[in-house]
Amino acid sequence: MDFFPWLLPSFIASSICIFLSIRIWRQRRLPATKATYWILLTVFIWAFCQFSIILINDFFWIVILAKIQYIGIVFAPVAWFTLTMIMLNKSHLVTPKFIIALSILPxxxxxxxxxxxxxxxxxxxxxxxxxxxxPxxxxxxxxxxxxxxxxxxxxxxxxLMACFSFIKSRDNLFNVKIVFFAPLLVVVTNVIYLQDWLDIQNIDLTPLGFSFALLLFSWALFKKNLMQVVPIARSLLFEKIEDAIVVLDQNYRIVDINSSALSxxxxxxxxxxxxxxxDSINDNAFLDLVLKNSCSEVIKNNRHLQVIRTNIKIDTQGTTGFLLVFRDISELKKTQYSLVAAQLELEEANKNLEQLANTDVLTGLNNRRYFFEHFLAELERCKRHSSKFCFMILDLDHFKDINDTHGHLSGDEVLKRIADLIENTARNVDISGRIGGEEFAILLTETDISGAQLFAERLCLLVKESHTKTEIPVTVSIGLTQNIADDNVEIMFDRADKALYQSKENGRDKFTVG
Structure with a gap:
């Protein structure tokens, strides 16, 4: 049997793939060229395996080659789709994730x-x-x-995508023919094979259809300069866009400019x-600033502008120009400034609210809730670090008599003075609060019971002496305790409270350790 005529379709397809690979080597850095190489490789694998199957007699290797052939069969449509997306100026969509998603089914x-x-x-x-x-x-x-x-x-x-896009371009007739008839070649040759319409000895003509389609595409891409034909009208993309666009050559001369930039x-x-x-903008410093960074913000003509600079490169010749996009973000900046101001006001308001929620209004000390939060935190900290602290409760002696005799306003003044005394006497690391009507509490951090006793004695004396020259004599009774291993807030409070009442029973104006 004469095999030569039947080898021709696969041989021609493989040869076209090799020829195109060599022909477009100089444009290998272009995205379209990389995609073209991908589809050329898939078609070559497809055609070469079929070529080899015809020549081999060993059925085992025939099956192996038939399976290898499927590398080209399954990935050729994906590569074709990718190439067309790049041709349609949608290369930004052709990401690794996009290609992986397309390749899942293959x-x-x-x-x-x-x-x-x-x-x-x-x-x-x-x-x-x-x-x-x-065979x-x-x-x-x-x-x-x-x-x-x-x-x-x-x-x-x-x-369909290509036809839809190129119909809107100025020179659409040639482009529509290429992008429509090229895939038609693939479909027709594949249908001939699948439906067995011709007596061609089970030869798959699809690689041949792909190779001729790629010839058309390559001619359009690299000879007719199809890659530089923008599928959507220039007026829609360039002239009517709100962003100001300026294209400069390597000498910073204006190559193109849209109406927004002119304005x-x-x-x-x-x-x-x-x-x-x-020279056109009469501002060398402005141009230096714009070209220095790929993305920057500048102020020009009382407008806040975001500037995006893109280097224009062709083949391996390096940078040949610059694309400058100026976006007016003045309103955005005003909004941002307003938001920042509002945020600061909100933070200040939240801070004031938090202070109100945690502070006793009359005395300015911590209120009962906030004090006991500190109490619990300090107790847990001391358990972790095996350290000591003391807790004391102060109660004004005969405070009801003060209110009844001198009035509640005078009683409030007494409470304020006691709070000031506590704040001025305690250390910065100590925590004080008003926990009841005339009851105050203090956490003496990193303090043992002997140190707490000295503090309590001094505080009793200061309260008494500060009121000797006033018409309202004031003394306080104190109960204090030190933390031990298994303490909790309730246990410590109970010990200090009992010690306080022991001070009351023993004549007031004194402290008792619980």
């Missing part, structure tokens, strides 16, 4: 092919036909239908192209 298909002997989902039956040009005949399973629908969906979607910098339309940007 990877599943490839794994099912590799393990087909155990699942028969891609090939329901595999037959050895040594008398045929392609293997496969009957496709249910999963192959899923793969086919997905592949057609990708190819058809790119064709922002108060420039005249006529004769502006080719002039130095710094």
């Amino acid at each position: 990877v599943i298909t490839l794994l099912l092919v590799i393990t087909n002997e155990f699942n028969f989902l891609v090939w329901s039956e595999v037959m050895h036909k040594p008398e045929s040009i392609i 293997i005949k496969v009957f496709h399973g249910s999963w192959f239908t899923v793969h086919t629908i997905y592949s057609y969906f990708l190819v058809a979607t790119t064709a 922002l910098f108060n420039m005249k339309t006529s004769g502006i192209l080719g002039t130095l940007f710094a």
Whole structure:
């Protein structure tokens, strides 16, 4: 049997892939070239495996090559979709995550092919036909239908997207023909193979269809400069955009500028192209600031501007120009300043509210709730560090008589003076509070019972002496206690409270240790 004519489709497809790979090598840094290389590789694997299958007689290796062939079969549509997205100026969408998402189903298909002997989902039956040009005949399973629908969906979607985009461009006729008829070649050749419309000895013409489609694409991309045709009209993307856009060459001369930029910098339309940007705005320092950073904020003509600078690069020649985008964020800044001011006011209000919630209004000391929060925290801290502190309760002697004799206003003044005495006598690390009508409490941190006794004795004396020259004599009774290992707040409070009443029973104006 003469194999040569049947080798031609695979040979031509492989040769086209090699030719295009060499031809576009100089543009290898362009995103479109990288995507083109990806699809060229998949089509080459597809075609080369089919070429090898025709020449090999060993059925074991034929099956292996048929499985390897699926690397190209499953990934060619994904690569095609990626290339078309880049052609449509949507390369920002072609992220690694996007490609991984597109490749999930092809990877599943490839794994099912590799393990087909155990699942028969891609090939329901595999037959050895040594008398045929392609000595293997496969009957496709249910999963192959899923793969086919997905592949057609990708190819058809790119064709529709391309047509929709390029119809809106100024020079659309040539572009529409390319992006529509190129995938049509792929679909037609694949349908011929799947439906067995021609007597071609089970030869898959799809790689050949892909290779000719890639010839058209490569011609359009790198000869007809399709990559530089913006699919949407320039007036919609450039002229009508609110951001001010200026394109400069390597000498900082204006290559292009939109109407928003003309308005922002108060420039005249006529004769502006080719002039130095710094001369046009009469501000060299402004240009230096803009070009120094890729993203910055500047003030120009009483406007707050966000500036984004992008270096324009072509092939391997390096930076050949700059794209400057100026976004007016004056209103945003005003809003931000207002929000900051409101935030500061809110923080101050919250601080005042917190102080009100934690402070006794009359004396300015901690209120009962806040004091006992400190009490619990100090007790837990001392348990962790095995340290000592003392707790004392002060109660004004005969305070009811003071209110009844001199009035409640005088009683309030007495409470304020006692609070001031406590604050002035205690250390900064000590914690004091008003816990009842005429009851005060103090936490003496890092203090043992002997130190607390000296403090209590001094406090009793100061209270008494501070009121000797007033018409209202005032004394206090104190109960104090020191923490021990298994104490809690209630136990310590109870000991100090009992010690306080012991001081009352023993004649007042004294302290008792509980």
